[in-house]
Amino acid sequence: MKLQPLNDRVLVKRLESEEKTAGGLYIPDTAKEKPSKGEVVAAGPGKLADDGKRVALAVKAGDSVLFNKYAGTEIKIDGVEHLVMREDDILAIIS
Amino acid sequence: MKLQPLNDRVLVKRLESEEKTAGGLYIPDTAKEKPSKGEVVAAGPGKLADDGKRVALAVKAGDSVLFNKYAGTEIKIDGVEHLVMREDDILAIIS
Amino acid sequence: MKLQPLNDRVLVKRLESEEKTAGGLYIPDTAKEKPSKGEVVAAGPGKLADDGKRVALAVKAGDSVLFNKYAGTEIKIDGVEHLVMREDDILAIIS
Amino acid sequence: MKLQPLNDRVLVKRLESEEKTAGGLYIPDTAKEKPSKGEVVAAGPGKLADDGKRVALAVKAGDSVLFNKYAGTEIKIDGVEHLVMREDDILAIIS
Amino acid sequence: MKLQPLNDRVLVKRLESEEKTAGGLYIPDTAKEKPSKGEVVAAGPGKLADDGKRVALAVKAGDSVLFNKYAGTEIKIDGVEHLVMREDDILAIIS
Amino acid sequence: MKLQPLNDRVLVKRLESEEKTAGGLYIPDTAKEKPSKGEVVAAGPGKLADDGKRVALAVKAGDSVLFNKYAGTEIKIDGVEHLVMREDDILAIIS
Amino acid sequence: MKLQPLNDRVLVKRLESEEKTAGGLYIPDTAKEKPSKGEVVAAGPGKLADDGKRVALAVKAGDSVLFNKYAGTEIKIDGVEHLVMREDDILAIIS
Numbered sequence: 001m002k003l004q005p006l007n008d009r010v011l012v013k014r015l016e017s018e019e020k021t022a023g024g025l026y027i028p029d030t031a032k033e034k035p036s037k038g039e040v041v042a043a044g045p046g047k048l049a050d051d052g053k054r055v056a057l058a059v060k061a062g063d064s065v066l067f068n069k070y071a072g073t074e075i076k077i078d079g080v081e082h083l084v085m086r087e088d089d090i091l092a093i094i095s
Numbered sequence: 096m097k098l099q100p101l102n103d104r105v106l107v108k109r110l111e112s113e114e115k116t117a118g119g120l121y122i123p124d125t126a127k128e129k130p131s132k133g134e135v136v137a138a139g140p141g142k143l144a145d146d147g148k149r150v151a152l153a154v155k156a157g158d159s160v161l162f163n164k165y166a167g168t169e170i171k172i173d174g175v176e177h178l179v180m181r182e183d184d185i186l187a188i189i190s
Numbered sequence: 191m192k193l194q195p196l197n198d199r200v201l202v203k204r205l206e207s208e209e210k211t212a213g214g215l216y217i218p219d220t221a222k223e224k225p226s227k228g229e230v231v232a233a234g235p236g237k238l239a240d241d242g243k244r245v246a247l248a249v250k251a252g253d254s255v256l257f258n259k260y261a262g263t264e265i266k267i268d269g270v271e272h273l274v275m276r277e278d279d280i281l282a283i284i285s
Numbered sequence: 286m287k288l289q290p291l292n293d294r295v296l297v298k299r300l301e302s303e304e305k306t307a308g309g310l311y312i313p314d315t316a317k318e319k320p321s322k323g324e325v326v327a328a329g330p331g332k333l334a335d336d337g338k339r340v341a342l343a344v345k346a347g348d349s350v351l352f353n354k355y356a357g358t359e360i361k362i363d364g365v366e367h368l369v370m371r372e373d374d375i376l377a378i379i380s
Numbered sequence: 381m382k383l384q385p386l387n388d389r390v391l392v393k394r395l396e397s398e399e400k401t402a403g404g405l406y407i408p409d410t411a412k413e414k415p416s417k418g419e420v421v422a423a424g425p426g427k428l429a430d431d432g433k434r435v436a437l438a439v440k441a442g443d444s445v446l447f448n449k450y451a452g453t454e455i456k457i458d459g460v461e462h463l464v465m466r467e468d469d470i471l472a473i474i475s
Numbered sequence: 476m477k478l479q480p481l482n483d484r485v486l487v488k489r490l491e492s493e494e495k496t497a498g499g500l501y502i503p504d505t506a507k508e509k510p511s512k513g514e515v516v517a518a519g520p521g522k523l524a525d526d527g528k529r530v531a532l533a534v535k536a537g538d539s540v541l542f543n544k545y546a547g548t549e550i551k552i553d554g555v556e557h558l559v560m561r562e563d564d565i566l567a568i569i570s
Numbered sequence: 571m572k573l574q575p576l577n578d579r580v581l582v583k584r585l586e587s588e589e590k591t592a593g594g595l596y597i598p599d600t601a602k603e604k605p606s607k608g609e610v611v612a613a614g615p616g617k618l619a620d621d622g623k624r625v626a627l628a629v630k631a632g633d634s635v636l637f638n639k640y641a642g643t644e645i646k647i648d649g650v651e652h653l654v655m656r657e658d659d660i661l662a663i664i665s
Binding site: 035047055058059088094 | 621654
């Protein structure tokens, strides 16, 4: 299955699994959320402005990115955890 | 019954049924929602901008799509489950 | 009584009554809302943009439409149930 | 007392009193709100857009209108109940 | 103390005191709020649009106005109750 | 420490301390909030519009201002209480 | 690990640790939040406007800044606490 994200959405392969407690609940070690790391697998064509033009995204396939841990919608592709999120949920590119 | 979605709405035939428990409640296996798959049956003419122009949709009839599980309004057409949703609820095109 | 809806509002004659339980409460058979069918009786002149131009509506009198069940404000005209709703509450035109 | 509504506000004389229970609480006969009827007494000069132009209102003094029952702010003028509401709370013109 | 309201704010001298119960709580006689009367003492230079232009206000010093009872921030000037409110909280000019 | 507020933010030295009860809770004498007085110490360069232009602020260093009591973020500079707030939290200039 | 923040995001190294109680909860000494100090390590290229142009940020690497204590997402870089936040969470530049 190959996915082409729509508009300003981005498909990201998660590089770090979420820590969970035995009971399945996530226990953050502080009140602050820590971001997750991932790799951009596919980026949408950009946000569609009202005048019909697209505003290109700032990330592209292959970028390593930091994103908000609870961002996006999970989907398994060939058994590997991916997320479809809006580019706005991506905090930074890791280089 | 043939449906022509308005503006930025899309008619989608659901390809995977929702998993439900015996009692009818949906039990997600994690806190994260998983998306559903479907096929676009009809797409609206596009979002109507304030200047009266339409911004064409990025999906078209025949596209296989991934959409948020709880998106849209259900409607049965000839006994088959369909959904009318906004294009913004579609995450990606599956190819 | 004849009604001319304002701006982006639409007057719709409901074609299907809502199912209700004996006690008057509506019991949906799933968590998802199903839409209602109706016939457009009168459509407003269109949404008034900030520059004073009107953006014409996509529906017109005589259209059969599907709309969100809880949309609009009820009004009886000559004893028949009608609804005044915004065009945005109309999901699709039925043909 | 004569009132000139500001911007997109409209002064409406209510034509039908609200039904109330003996205890003063309003009991709707269904979950749906029914609109009220009124007569436009004075209409504002129109909404002021960011470029300083006014977008004229669609209603004018003398129009019979249907409006959301809970819209607006009540004011008595010469002992008669009036409401100052935004034009957007008016659903339709009655003719 | 002389006050020059900023942008779209207006300084209003209240002409009618709020009715209060002995215990200090306001008891409205219906569920609907009634507006208050006041006199505009000073009006701001107008709302600052994103392009740096000001959209002039529709009220001016000396106008008698009707405003939402709970609008604005109270301030005593020379022992007299005044309110600083946004023009949008003013319903109508009384003439 | 010298502070240059960003964009539409303003640094204000509070001129009147908040009244507090012995227990540390603020007890307003009416349900209405009263504004505080302060002196503008530094004003940001203005709000940055989407086209990259700045919309200059209406207040400048030295202005005596009235602001919403709970506006802004407190910071002590050389032991003196200051607040960094958005210009929109300033109600009026005192002259 | 080097981070390039996206759009209007900024990477900030926190200069002052948050005060915490023994039990791990933060106890503010007043109801007002105090801001934190930090140093900008990297700034995004600017907010992407709908017309595809970027609006440059007002802060740059090396700036000492004051920011809202609860702003942003924490990330440790080489064991040092950093935050990725939107520029709008930065109150002022310290000079």
